[in-house]
Amino acid sequence: xxxxxxxxxxxxxxxxxxxxxxxxxxxxxxxxxxxxxxxxxxxxxxxxxxxxxxxxxxxxxxxxxxxxxxxxxxxxxxxxxxxxxxxxxxxxxxxxxxxxxxxxxxxxxxxxxxxxxxxxxxxxxxxxxxxxxxxxxxxxxxxxxxxxxxxxxxxxxxxxxxxxxxxxxxxxxxxxxxxxxxxxxxxxxxxxxxxxxxxxxxxxxxxxxxxxxxxxxxxxxxxxxxxxxxxxxxxxxxxxxxxxxxxxxxxxxxxxxxxxxxxxxxxxxxxxxxxxxxxxxxxxx
Amino acid sequence: xxxxxxxxxxxxxxxxxxxxxxxxxxxxxxxxxxxxxxxxxxxxxxxxxxxxxxxxxxxxxxxxxxxxxxxxxxxxxxxxxxxxxxxxxxxxxxxxxxxxxxxxxxxxxxxxxxxxxxxxxxxxxxxxxxxxxxxxxxxxxxxxxxxxxxxxxxxxxxxxxxxxxxxxxxxxxxxxxxxxxxxxxxxxxxxxxxxxxxxxxxxxxxxxxxxxxxxxxxxxxxxxxxxxxxxxxxxxxxxxxxxxxxxxxxxxxxxxxxxxxxxxxxxxxxxxxxxxxxxxxxxxxxxxx
Numbered sequence: 374x375x376x377x378x379x380x381x382x383x384x385x386x387x388x389x390x391x392x393x394x395x396x397x398x399x400x401x402x403x404x405x406x407x408x409x410x411x412x413x414x415x416x417x418x419x420x421x422x423x424x425x426x427x428x429x430x431x432x433x434x435x436x437x438x439x440x441x442x443x444x445x446x447x448x449x450x451x452x453x454x455x456x457x458x459x460x461x462x463x464x465x466x467x468x469x470x471x472x473x474x475x476x477x478x479x480x481x482x483x484x485x486x487x488x489x490x491x492x493x494x495x496x497x498x499x500x501x502x503x504x505x506x507x508x509x510x511x512x513x514x515x516x517x518x519x520x521x522x523x524x525x526x527x528x529x530x531x532x533x534x535x536x537x538x539x540x541x542x543x544x545x546x547x548x549x550x551x552x553x554x555x556x557x558x559x560x561x562x563x564x565x566x567x568x569x570x571x572x573x574x575x576x577x578x579x580x581x582x583x584x585x586x587x588x589x590x591x592x593x594x595x596x597x598x599x600x601x602x603x604x605x606x607x608x609x610x611x612x613x614x615x616x617x618x619x620x621x622x623x624x625x626x627x628x629x630x631x632x633x634x635x636x637x638x639x640x641x642x643x644x645x646x647x648x649x650x651x652x653x654x655x656x657x658x
Numbered sequence: 659x660x661x662x663x664x665x666x667x668x669x670x671x672x673x674x675x676x677x678x679x680x681x682x683x684x685x686x687x688x689x690x691x692x693x694x695x696x697x698x699x700x701x702x703x704x705x706x707x708x709x710x711x712x713x714x715x716x717x718x719x720x721x722x723x724x725x726x727x728x729x730x731x732x733x734x735x736x737x738x739x740x741x742x743x744x745x746x747x748x749x750x751x752x753x754x755x756x757x758x759x760x761x762x763x764x765x766x767x768x769x770x771x772x773x774x775x776x777x778x779x780x781x782x783x784x785x786x787x788x789x790x791x792x793x794x795x796x797x798x799x800x801x802x803x804x805x806x807x808x809x810x811x812x813x814x815x816x817x818x819x820x821x822x823x824x825x826x827x828x829x830x831x832x833x834x835x836x837x838x839x840x841x842x843x844x845x846x847x848x849x850x851x852x853x854x855x856x857x858x859x860x861x862x863x864x865x866x867x868x869x870x871x872x873x874x875x876x877x878x879x880x881x882x883x884x885x886x887x888x889x890x891x892x893x894x895x896x897x898x899x900x901x902x903x904x905x906x907x908x909x910x911x912x913x914x915x916x917x918x919x920x921x922x923x924x925x926x927x928x929x930x931x932x933x934x935x936x937x938x939x940x941x942x943x944x945x946x947x
Contacts, residue, residue: 378737379738386723390725471721471722471723473719474722474735477689478784479707479708479709480707655691
């Protein structure tokens with residue numbers, strides 16, 4: 374059997390698993406709740422605090438921040454969903470014995486792992502892009518704000534999800550399914566907090582504190598990619614209106630991502646995937 | 659260790675807990691990596707996926723994707739095996755294990771016994787040359803066990819090689835042509851059932867036994883007496899005349915024959931004998947194992 378067919382079969386199986394497990398329904402319910410709540414919130418904002426009384430610049434600023442805030446909720450849902458899907462799909466199958474009959478077929482373990490990863494990537498990115506686009510439309514309909522680079526922003530959100538699920542996959546080859554999900558989400562949260570701490574450091578001009586954010590962003594890329602996505606969602610003038618203190622605000626980003634950082638993200642994903650493969654290949658079932 | 663399973667042959671793997679039966683199977687299938695040495699399967703090194711192309715496997719820990727239906731599990735395995743098995747043949751496979759009615763039901767709703775039946779179908783569906791069954795009846799009721807026996811004998815008649823790991827000695831005794839006894843990761847004994855079990859025994863209930871009749875009895879082979887029951891060891895080269903000749907002679911010599919029944923050293927007794935002999939050998943060497 375060719376490796377390509379194994380990869381495609383396992384990827385399709387992973388997608389089917391995602392669609393049939395309750396995770397999908399949990400994700401869908403959370404997402405719809407978030408969309409409806411944010412739609413209601415944005416419409417109240419437009420009606421009561423009166424976008425009419427704000428200058429157009431201020432209105433765009435508020436809309437940018439709120440969009441970023443809601444998108445953060447969305448990326449958190451995506452992180453939880455994929456991390457808790459990536460864990461069980463590999464270590465859960467190894468523990469339960471499902472993997473025994475699959476891996477006793479004439480298939481390479483690396484092809485099975487690649488198929489799982491690909492299925493999760495399609496699922497996670499598909500969710501983030503669809504839900505993110507829906508959110509952008511909600512904001513556009515309610516307050517008339519459309520982000521400057523929606524495609525880049527959604528792609529970066531998808532990249533953030535891919536980073537986290539790849540990490541979840543690596544963790545699930547060494548620890549139990551639930552633990553791998555918890556650790557992946559914990560690291561995601563820790564990096565975000567480190568990013569906020571770094572932002573405060575920048576605003577205060579404290580280099581040592583600012584470095585916390587930079588270093589954590591290099592080690593786990595979710596926060597860096599998230600900041601890149603925020604930058605693409607927010608109004609270009611938003612950050613300028615805050616001045617240097619804006620760096621401390623967690624739902625604004627001061628700069629778009631450099632190509633070097635994006636290349637590092639690709640290398641990081643390849644590296645973590647390679648580690649996951651090495652660990653999975655050596656595993657006794 | 660070396661293990662041979664020829665086409666159309668059922669080989670049983672026996673041994674105490676921890677003897678390495680499941681480990682040997684998993685090494686053959688590339689699921690466990692040997693600490694040293696190499697495993698070969700169908701003439702190829704075990705880690706090579708192509709070696710597993712003609713192998714069907716029912717693991718001891720049988721679990722299948724609970725979110726798939728039974729028919730979908732079979733379709734998945736057919737695709738993974740890279741064999742073009744048409745849908746009707748897959749359905750036949752499910753009905754062979756008694757799951758035809760449940761083809762469209764999710765595996766998550768199946769009982770343990772039904773999952774084991776499904777596992778058997780998974781092992782059979784991709785037209786294997788070698789089928790490895792690890793404790794295939796552990797979750798089955800007596801009816802299910804009989805079904806598995808019939809299925810194994812059916813495979814054998816189709817020329818499939820079957821490696822059966824079971825601690826149910828009776829099951830092994832009924833279906834296996836040859837038996838390999840593992841102990842401490844080594845082959846302690848192997849051979850056909852006749853070779854392993856050796857001589858046949860005959861139990862007779864006799865009264866009015868004259869001295870001449872006793873001599874005739876003793877001439878056949880070793881005799882053990884318990885009340886009026888006599889157990890006689892039949893000659894190994896028995897050409898099926900020993901029993902009628904003996905009974906005819908005993909009657910002619912005035913003995914009254916109440917019962918004649920074949921007896922055999924059971925595989926269980928033989929297995930225990932081999933394993934105990936191995937233990938004593940180890941103790942004699944002064945080594946703790």
